[in-house]
Amino acid sequence: MPAPDAISSEQLARLLGTPKAPVILDVRRDAVRAGDPRQLPTAVAIPESDVSPHYLARIAAETAQPIVVVCAEGHRLSQGTAAWLRHEGAQAEYLLGGQVGWAAAGLPLIDPRKITARDAQGRSVWVTRSRPKIDRIACPWLIRRFIDPQAVFLFVAPAEVPGVAERFGAVPFDITDVTFSHRGDLCSFDVFLLEFGLSTPALNRLAQIVRGADTGRLDLAPECAGLLAALLGLSRMYSDDLAQLDAEMTLFDAFYRWARDATDERHNWPNQNGKPA
Known part of the structure; x- marks a missing residue:
């Protein structure tokens, strides 16, 4: 059973491709992203320097949809970011297992460099x-x-x-x-x-x-x-x-x-x- 304020890869995959899909924020560390630039479909990459209370407050104020935060393995980066977004009034969850868990489930990752x-x-x-x-x-x-x-x-x-x-x-x-x-x-x-x-x-x-x-x-x-x-x-x-x-x-x-x-x-x-x- 998913932890509170968390979403599993399977649950998120069911939402992707539908009008009810959440905004996905990729908050992996810059060095991790450099090693593997692929990201979840529709994810927005947030540079390490931008993961700050001021920036997250603006994201929460500007985003009406639910938010899912993704880091490498679903630990402090994504959990902390999601918690701060909730503090600012956003509906935010973190992805259980992070991008590693998503990939292990055989779910698609896209290369944003194609854009x-x-x-x-x-x-x-x-x-x-x-x-x-x-x-x-x-x-x-x-x-x-x-x-x-x-x-x-x-x-x-x-x-x-x-x-x-x-x-x-x-x-x-x-x-x-x-x-x-x-x-x-x-x-x-x-x-x-x-x-x-x-x-x-x-x-x-x-x-x-x-x-x-x-x-x-x-x-x-x-x-x-x-x-x-x-x-x-x-x-x-x-x-x-x-x-x-x-x-x-x-x-x-x-x-x-x-x-x-x-x-x-x-x-x-x-x-x-x-x-x-």
Whole structure:
């Protein structure tokens, strides 16, 4: 049973990728982080010098969501930081076993060095072609839910993506000749999973559906056609790309939860008792 004010790796993993995910603060010592720069998905790295009462008071005041604090093994750094955040009024827990325990459980760690563009507020910045349909919605969903919840997305004319990336320091994706784009039979969503080490059964299942919908291979999974129909319909409901992305986040949240929790559930009518299910 978890200790008071603690959360297990299994419990935290169930929250990640959902709208209820907490803010994750990585307070490992600088030397430890230098030796292993990987971090939990969506974690924000806090330099050693910033782990101070004044800084933590500001974090508590600015953060409405629950907070989970992670250090190397779940000892004094994370427990003390979480305790101070609670003192300042935040809802804060520490991760039992720390990052070592998370890794031992076989849960994914991402390399933040893959993000090569951030703004003055520390948000990652991404740019792609306007009028998104499938991959260009799926990838931002993945980024927001598993990489950087505060990520900024710029949608511009296809010919302008390289220039905007250079001028505004953004990472281009889903265009030719860039890291985060199609590779052979894989779509951009697949490549994000590979590059960030986000292979989980649920995300791999979702990736197959996205790949089929995005590349016209609707036979890859029965759900491909449904996802394609929903996304094409939504794309015609919105003229603003960011408003469309906001609306479709919920759709991908639902597909992810199905892929993680509900693939074996079946419904029929009538049921075995002769009554509607």
